[in-house]
Amino acid sequence: MEIALQNITKDYGSVRANDHVTMRVVPGSIHGLLGENGAGKSTLMKILSGYTPKTDGEIRIDRGIVEYESPAHAAGLGIGMLYQDPLDFPLLSVLENFKLGQSSSDMTALRIRLTDLCRRFGFTLDPDAPLASLTIGERQQLEILRLLEKGIRTLILDEPTTGISGTQKAALFSALKQLADEGRSVILVSHKLEDVEALCDRVTVLRGGKGAGEMDSPFDPDQLMTLMFGTRPKPPPRSAEAPGGPVLNFTSIHARGGRTGLKSCSVLIRENEVVGLAGLEGSGQGVFLRTAAGLIPPLSGEIHLKGQPMKRQNHHGFKRKGVNFLPSGRLEEGLIPGLTLAEHSALQNGGGFWVRWPGAIADAARRITNFRIKGEPNLSVESLSGGNQQRLLLSFLSENPTLLLLENPTRGLDVESANWVWEHLHRFCAKGAAIVFASSELDEILAQADRVMVFFNGAVIKDVRTQETDLRELGLAIAGRA
Amino acid sequence: MTEIDLTILFAGVVAGAAPIVMAALGETLTEKAGLINLSLDGSILLSAMAGFAAAYTTGSLVFGFMAGAMAGAMVAAVVGIFSIHLNRSQVAVGFVLTLMARDLAYFLGNPYARLHGPQVPSLPIPLLKEIPFFGPVFFNQSLPVYFSLLLIGFCWWYIYRTPAGLRLRAVGEHPKAAYARGIDPRRTQMLYTLAGGLLVGLAGATFSLSVKPGWGRPQGAEGTGWIALALVIFGGWDPIRAAAGAYLFAFLQVMGIYLQGWFPSVPAQVFQVAPFPLMIFTLLFMNLAQKERVVIWSEGRPWFRSMLKWLWGKAPTALGKPYAPE
Numbered sequence: 118m119e120i121a122l123q124n125i126t127k128d129y130g131s132v133r134a135n136d137h138v139t140m141r142v143v144p145g146s147i148h149g150l151l152g153e154n155g156a157g158k159s160t161l162m163k164i165l166s167g168y169t170p171k172t173d174g175e176i177r178i179d180r181g182i183v184e185y186e187s188p189a190h191a192a193g194l195g196i197g198m199l200y201q202d203p204l205d206f207p208l209l210s211v212l213e214n215f216k217l218g219q220s221s222s223d224m225t226a227l228r229i230r231l232t233d234l235c236r237r238f239g240f241t242l243d244p245d246a247p248l249a250s251l252t253i254g255e256r257q258q259l260e261i262l263r264l265l266e267k268g269i270r271t272l273i274l275d276e277p278t279t280g281i282s283g284t285q286k287a288a289l290f291s292a293l294k295q296l297a298d299e300g301r302s303v304i305l306v307s308h309k310l311e312d313v314e315a316l317c318d319r320v321t322v323l324r325g326g327k328g329a330g331e332m333d334s335p336f337d338p339d340q341l342m343t344l345m346f347g348t349r350p351k352p353p354p355r356s357a358e359a360p361g362g363p364v365l366n367f368t369s370i371h372a373r374g375g376r377t378g379l380k381s382c383s384v385l386i387r388e389n390e391v392v393g394l395a396g397l398e399g400s401g402q403g404v405f406l407r408t409a410a411g412l413i414p415p416l417s418g419e420i421h422l423k424g425q426p427m428k429r430q431n432h433h434g435f436k437r438k439g440v441n442f443l444p445s446g447r448l449e450e451g452l453i454p455g456l457t458l459a460e461h462s463a464l465q466n467g468g469g470f471w472v473r474w475p476g477a478i479a480d481a482a483r484r485i486t487n488f489r490i491k492g493e494p495n496l497s498v499e500s501l502s503g504g505n506q507q508r509l510l511l512s513f514l515s516e517n518p519t520l521l522l523l524e525n526p527t528r529g530l531d532v533e534s535a536n537w538v539w540e541h542l543h544r545f546c547a548k549g550a551a552i553v554f555a556s557s558e559l560d561e562i563l564a565q566a567d568r569v570m571v572f573f574n575g576a577v578i579k580d581v582r583t584q585e586t587d588l589r590e591l592g593l594a595i596a597g598r599a
Numbered sequence: 600m601t602e603i604d605l606t607i608l609f610a611g612v613v614a615g616a617a618p619i620v621m622a623a624l625g626e627t628l629t630e631k632a633g634l635i636n637l638s639l640d641g642s643i644l645l646s647a648m649a650g651f652a653a654a655y656t657t658g659s660l661v662f663g664f665m666a667g668a669m670a671g672a673m674v675a676a677v678v679g680i681f682s683i684h685l686n687r688s689q690v691a692v693g694f695v696l697t698l699m700a701r702d703l704a705y706f707l708g709n710p711y712a713r714l715h716g717p718q719v720p721s722l723p724i725p726l727l728k729e730i731p732f733f734g735p736v737f738f739n740q741s742l743p744v745y746f747s748l749l750l751i752g753f754c755w756w757y758i759y760r761t762p763a764g765l766r767l768r769a770v771g772e773h774p775k776a777a778y779a780r781g782i783d784p785r786r787t788q789m790l791y792t793l794a795g796g797l798l799v800g801l802a803g804a805t806f807s808l809s810v811k812p813g814w815g816r817p818q819g820a821e822g823t824g825w826i827a828l829a830l831v832i833f834g835g836w837d838p839i840r841a842a843a844g845a846y847l848f849a850f851l852q853v854m855g856i857y858l859q860g861w862f863p864s865v866p867a868q869v870f871q872v873a874p875f876p877l878m879i880f881t882l883l884f885m886n887l888a889q890k891e892r893v894v895i896w897s898e899g900r901p902w903f904r905s906m907l908k909w910l911w912g913k914a915p916t917a918l919g920k921p922y923a924p925e
Contacts, residue, residue, distance in 0.1 A: 168779060187778070187781065188778065188779040188780070188781070189779075189780065189781025192781070198779075200779070203776075204773065204775055204776035204779045204780075205773070205776055206768070206769055206772040206773050206776060207772070207773075207916065208768075208772055208913060208915075208916060209765075209768060209769065209772065213765055213768075216762075216765065217765060217766070217769050217777070217780050217782075218779075218780030218781055218782075222762040373891070373895075
């Protein structure tokens with residue numbers, strides 16, 4: 118099926134998310150939709166999938182103009198979408214998720230269909246498992262199969278490679294290629310150049326809600342970056358301080374939590390050091406960070422901070438010693454949705470009998486300028502974009518931290534914002550802080566860390582300096598072969 | 600000391616629990632769709648009054664039950680319209696309605712207080728009632744009791760085995776995802792709010808026409824609405840376990856009567872009130888399954904572990920959160 122979007126415009130109140138965007142998708146092709154955060158990619162695709170109504174413009178399918186009100190209607194026309202926040206049902210079983218929305222109600226037949234589809238694409242999904250026990254990657258696989266069963270001929274994927282492992286990414290990409298070979302169209306929404314380069318035949322770039330340009334494969338990365346950002350941002354310089362005295366010392370720590378817990382972990386982290394934690398999601402990195410932050414009490418073993426034992430201390434005790442933890446769930450664990458930037462400032466400064474609003478607003482305004490946040494003191498934090506939320510969180514780190522613990526500090530950020538974040542973090546490092554960060558992007562670890570620790574099944578199986586290793590070696594270690 | 604006749608005791612429990620079962624199952628249906636109807640306690644009284652008044656005036660029990668069901672559905676409709684379509688707080692609307700429906704019931708029911716009205720006759724089932732023990736307990740009862748027994752199995756089958764039940768759970772889990780798959784979350788929520796209200800209404804009518812026949816102030820059904828609400832949580836949003844909780848509560852109430860006879864020196868109020876804190880205690884026990892330390896402790900004890908697993912229940916993810924379409 119051929120899809121043409123013509124002059125699509127979408128207004129959210131006074132904000133124009135899409136401004137006369139035009140795009141054409143050829144049958145049997147994989148079409149990339151590239152752009153930085155907030156460029157309007159998701160909005161455009163939600164319009165195509167029928168989830169969001171458009172303000173103006175035309176959608177043509179096989180040259181005929183179509184109008185639709187709901188995703189079910191779009192699916193009937195053969196368009197299906199994998200949303201960025203998965204729209205599935207964690208408490209229901211795999212088979213029940215597969216069934217919901219299908220016209221057939223014959224469970225036995227659907228079970229056979231699901232098994233067949235799994236075999237065709239090389240996925241392994243247990244129909245009776247609860248969905249909550251699946252990884253994000255497996256949930257994606259199920260969604261793709263469900264949409265195929267529904268008879269869709271155009272599949273839209275919104276940032277599908279965020280939060281899935283390298284193996285799952287390979288499985289996903291080969292499935293997408295298979296779909297294109299069968300004559301279906303795939304639209305891949307991404308802010309990652311590598312995804313687009315690996316997969317797409319043609320790419321449309323959005324910038325600030327407008328179409329910035331189109332390009333055919335093979336792509337020139339420099340040209341794509343120019344289309345995305347105007348001018349290409351440079352990676353930030355690294356601090357070159359030699360490691361100083363010990364900051365964090367783990368002696369055979371065992372801890373519970375996550376999928377794997379943390380097993381017999383002994384680590385020494387020094388001042389000025391940037392340590393990257395690699396590994397499949399949930400291999401113990403999260404538990405490591407939370408144990409180091411005093412959020413998870415270890416079952417056995419000892420923690421020393423700057424040489425002092427931290428037995429029976431909680432998170433606040435660790436905080437007083439200069440430990441700062443930035444979790445990956447910005448709105449879940451970091452910021453308080455519903456409160457404004459100024460209210461966050463007021464909370465941070467605390468104390469006294471009443472809130473000094475002029476001071477809080479001035480403080481928020483100062484953060485907005487210093488950290489180049491796009492927002493207002495009286496705006497609630499959930500209305501900020503992901504990158505700006507991260508900047509706000511960074512602004513709340515203490516002035517002179519001894520240890521910074523970061524979980525996926527640049528997840529969901531475009532290259533420019535990520536660079537800005539790292540530039541800022543390296544400044545702490547130059548002042549003698551140690552940084553430990555978990556990331557699912559090996560490129561980021563290799564570019565930003567002095568040292569990398571690879572987690573596998575709850576244990577550190579590799580601990581090397583980044584100059585002495587490479588992508589291939591780390592990839593093997595992540596898969597358990599160190 | 601009076602001897603306990605187990606047959607009579609359990610027959611009393613099954614009969615006494617019938618309206619609680621209906622109310623708890625009705626609320627389970629509503630909450631499975633993601634909506635909390637907090638008005639249960641007032642709703643039960645209002646429908647008890649409506650049921651009695653209608654049956655008394657027309658002389659027909661069928662009309663009585665219909666009036667009760669209608670009253671329950673109407674209160675539920677108010678909760679539904681306010682919270683689903685007008686985006687008002689479910690808790691606030693439900694709470695105010697509880698108080699309003701109760702006072703309305705007392706006010707409108709005044710002319711019917713302490714009158715002798717129609718009462719549901721018992722309807723033993725031939726042959727089945729001859730089975731020792733089970734016969735008198737389950738098959739020598741009245742129609743509402745049979746209905747409550749069948750309803751347990753039906754609700755379970757409906758929720759977990761039919762496509763409609765799957766859609767119901769989907770809406771309670773993730774309304775936006777349900778919408779993306781062609782289900783109308785608002786219509787589904789409204790439908791099950793009404794269905795739940797209908798069952799709550801039948802529960803009320805069962806009180807005034809069978810379990811505690813007649814109307815008065817107090818009627819005797821006061822407080823059961825709150826218990827039914829707790830039972831839904833107690834049952835982990837599962838109809839069979841919610842019903843099991845209803846029987847446990849009825850058992851505790853009946854036992855209270857016996858205990859009062861055995862220990863006349865203890866104030867009667869102790870035994871009347873005892874079931875309530877005992878229910879809270881049971882709830883506490885059930886939540887043990889969510890405690891990490893208890894789970895760790897249970898790992899070496901398979902019997903305890905399987906019991907915890909059975910007790911464990913999770914609320915529908917979208918419960919109480921309003922659904923706002925894009």
